[in-house]
Amino acid sequence: xxxxxxxxxxxxxxxxxxxxxxxxxxxxxxxxxxxxxxxxxxxxxxxxxxxxxxxxxxxxxxxxxxxxxxxxxxxxxxxxxxxxxxxxxxxxxxxxxxx
Amino acid sequence: xxxxxxxxxxxxxxxxxxxxxxxxxxxxxxxxxxxxxxxxxxxxxxxxxxxxxxxxxxxxxxxxxxxxxxxxxxxxxxxxxxxxxxxxxxxxxxxxxxxxxxxxxxxxxxxxxxxxxxxxxxxxxxxxxxxxxxxxxxxxxxxxxxxxxxxxxxxxxxxxxxxxxxxxxxxxxxxxxxxxxxxxxxxxxxxxxxxxxxxxxxxxxxxxxxxxxxxxxxxxxxxxxxxxxxxxxxx
Numbered sequence: 001x002x003x004x005x006x007x008x009x010x011x012x013x014x015x016x017x018x019x020x021x022x023x024x025x026x027x028x029x030x031x032x033x034x035x036x037x038x039x040x041x042x043x044x045x046x047x048x049x050x051x052x053x054x055x056x057x058x059x060x061x062x063x064x065x066x067x068x069x070x071x072x073x074x075x076x077x078x079x080x081x082x083x084x085x086x087x088x089x090x091x092x093x094x095x096x097x098x099x
Numbered sequence: 100x101x102x103x104x105x106x107x108x109x110x111x112x113x114x115x116x117x118x119x120x121x122x123x124x125x126x127x128x129x130x131x132x133x134x135x136x137x138x139x140x141x142x143x144x145x146x147x148x149x150x151x152x153x154x155x156x157x158x159x160x161x162x163x164x165x166x167x168x169x170x171x172x173x174x175x176x177x178x179x180x181x182x183x184x185x186x187x188x189x190x191x192x193x194x195x196x197x198x199x200x201x202x203x204x205x206x207x208x209x210x211x212x213x214x215x216x217x218x219x220x221x222x223x224x225x226x227x228x229x230x231x232x233x234x235x236x237x238x239x240x241x242x243x244x245x246x247x248x249x250x251x252x253x254x255x256x257x258x259x260x261x262x263x264x265x266x267x268x269x270x271x272x273x274x275x276x277x278x279x280x281x282x283x284x285x286x287x288x289x290x291x292x293x294x295x296x297x298x299x300x301x302x303x304x305x306x307x308x309x310x311x312x313x314x315x316x317x318x319x320x321x322x323x324x325x326x327x328x329x330x331x332x333x334x
Contacts, residue, residue: 004147005175006168006178007149007155007156008155009175009179010152010165010179011151011152011155013182013183014158014182014186014189017186017187017190018213019193020190020193021190021193022212023212030194033326034191036329037187037326038190040321040322040326040329041184041185042160042185042282043282043285043291043292043294043321043325044294044295044318044320045164045185045321046281046285047278047295047317047321048302048313049181049275049278050299051302051303052314053171053272053275054275055303055306056172057269057271057275068275075279075280075281075283076283080130081130081131081134081277081280082130082131082133083130085276085277089269089270089272089273092269092272093269096269
């Protein structure tokens with residue numbers, strides 16, 4: 001039930017962000033520096049969430065770390081996200097059996 | 100009568116233009132939607148709530164952030180603030196789309212932006228100006244309806260097929276890997292390197308802090324670090 005409430009609340013807030021300047025604040029300019037902050041939120045949020053997800057993963061170890069490094073290389077090479085994550089997962093499973 | 104027919108043909112053409120323009124975007128989003136669906140199925144998130152995040156949020160990164168927040172035991176408020184931070188770009192898109200929506204009826208200004216996503220902002224921001232107000236409504240419909248349906252279907256498929264993967268494979272680890280894969284392209288200059296690395300270090304230190312506080316502080320610290328390091332010496 002909490003999960004559902006969270007998804008509904010998040011969807012509602014996201015909707016408000018989307019209609020914000022079109023309906024509520026029609027015609028007003030963005031606050032100064034807002035776009036710079038928006039640009040920086042993505043690298044900060046995704047890095048933080050990746051780290052927390054790894055730390056909280058039960059049994060996190062060397063294979064998981066190597067899988068993350070493989071995904072970083074894949075992302076640098078502009079691999080498609082699903083393919084990239086799939087390669088990382090396969091690497092993790094194989095290494096977990098060896099190490 | 101002829102004018103009405105011509106107008107109708109023009110409107111239908113606007114819908115078709117939208118569908119044609121959005122098809123390549125749909126193809127590129129299918130793998131992402133599938134990965135999110137599989138991650139939702141592997142997580143502790145309630146299936147209905149996890150699935151609803153697809154059609155209601157229409158925002159993959161925020162969707163997967165909720166999955167991650169619930170799985171890592173973050174509190175309700177912290178999870179919401181994280182979503183608002185990640186989705187803050189929609190406010191910027193909203194400001195950028197004002198001219199296209201200003202001549203539209205109120206109902207459309209309320210309903211249309213529901214599906215304002217990254218790719219459609221880039222697409223409609225350019226092509227949308229070539230339509231008159233009724234034409235833009237049709238064009239927007241041609242863009243958003245197929246996208247929303249395809250997104251929901253791919254997430255459903257991911258949730259359906261994801262559980263076929265053996266449990267010992269640790270499919271839930273795909274969630275942090277998805278964030279890793281999304282973080283890398285967003286790190287492009289010195290300030291974003293500082294933002295990402297500062298956030299990662301603070302998140303590592305605060306990973307077990309109460310109710311997701313560590314993630315929130317990590318994002319704030321990362322943004323501040325990015326702003327400070329992005330300034331030129333003269334500023």
